[in-house]
Amino acid sequence: MLDEVLLAEPRGFCAGVDRAIEIVERAIAKFGAPIYVRHEIVHNTYVVNDLKAKGAIFIEDLAEVPPGATLVFSAHGVSQAVRREAQERGFSIFDATCPLVTKVHVEVAKLHKEGYDFIMIGHKGHPEVEGTMGQLTEGIYLVEDVADVARVQPVQTDKLAVVTQTTLSVDDAAEILAAVKRRFPSVREPKQQDICYATQNRQDAVKVLAPQVDVLIVVGSPTSSNSNRLRELGERLGASAYMVDQPEDLKPEWLDGKRRVGLTAGASAPEILVTQVIARLKALGAVSVRKMDGVEETVQFPLPKGLK
Missing domain, CATH: 3.40.1010.20 (4-hydroxy-3-methylbut-2-enyl diphosphate reductase, catalytic domain)
Known part of the structure; x- marks a missing residue:
């Protein structure tokens, strides 16, 4: 009988995702729709659809962007070739690449x-x-x-x-x-590892959470690398682990005979989806929700000049 939901801490948005979304929203507010974004700003269906509704147009090929338009590079970063082409085409560019x-x-x-x-x-x-x-x-x-x-x-x-x-x-x-x-014994490593603090923290939280639950639900889109890694990690630690892009994806049979559900979200998944998944779990019988202790993240990244 489903009893308790354990919430991972930290979960959901990281500073780089927060910044990327804010760059698109501020560009729309300042320059008016449409604003063009090369590739999904972050890998989350809800976020992308929300920004589309506000006036963002997501493209893969710069040829789809009209001359003189405002273009945002996604949080994932772009190659030098894409950067050069965007400059040559004369777009007004804002770079939302995660710092x-x-x-x-x-x-x-x-x-x-x-x-x-x-x-x-x-x-x-x-x-x-x-x-x-x-x-x-x-x-x-x-x-x-x-x-x-x-x-x-x-x-x-x-x-x-x-x-x-x-x-x-x-x-x-x-x-x-x-x-x-x-x-290659003499290979040079980065001074600090490249894997970002948020990826590390969310994986550490799942390591604490997974052994305490019967099933782990990860909120994240199929294209999200860090969300997929959370699900794999939960599985590796012995929990049944599933990923949901939206609350409707959660299948009641996943919870059959399970007492305690763990819930986390990838770095590109908004908290509103977590709230909706909790509501669905309660509708399926969960009685209480308990938040785990975890690292408090205080990282913030500045916005590009011209959007502050």
Whole structure:
């Protein structure tokens, strides 16, 4: 019999997502609709639909943007080629790239000048990976797992550095990094790990939560890397784990014979969805909701000039 909902802490929006959404909303308020956004601003269906209703148009190809329009780069970051094309087309540009992703881009540019090549740990096809790898035209190699590390063939290994997608599983990334270091013992690591504080904190919270619950629900969209990692982590820790993009996705049979449900949300999922999922769990029999203790996040990132 369903009894209690345990809420992970922290969960949901991080500072980079907050900032990205605010950039789009402020641009619409200041310059009027439509505002064009390259790629989904963050990987969440609710957020994207909400911004569409307010006047944002999401595009993948810059050819879809009319001359003189205002363009926002998504939180995942863009390649140098996209940046150049946007400037050449004369758009008014606001960059909503998460500052923690920008930090990786800056590191790549700096070490490239010093003659380094790179191994990037990340998921092929993810926009953040495309953006980071697109900081260079050559000399950056993607590895997705330990097996890839054995296969990768850098042109030179005297000066090799490693960078990471910011939304990976902390444990998976550590395992892949260990394999990189075994194969290339002199590889240079970032001073601070690239995986972002919010990804780390949300995964740590699931590590505390999962052993205490019978089933784990993660609020997040299928395209959200960090949300997928939370679900996988819950499963790895022995909980039945499911991801829901909206409250209606929650299937009553997931709760059959379960007493305690854990609930968390990826960094791009708004709290309103968590509230709606709680209401659905209560309708399905949950009696109480208890919030776990967890790290309090106080990180804030400044807005770009011209939108403050």
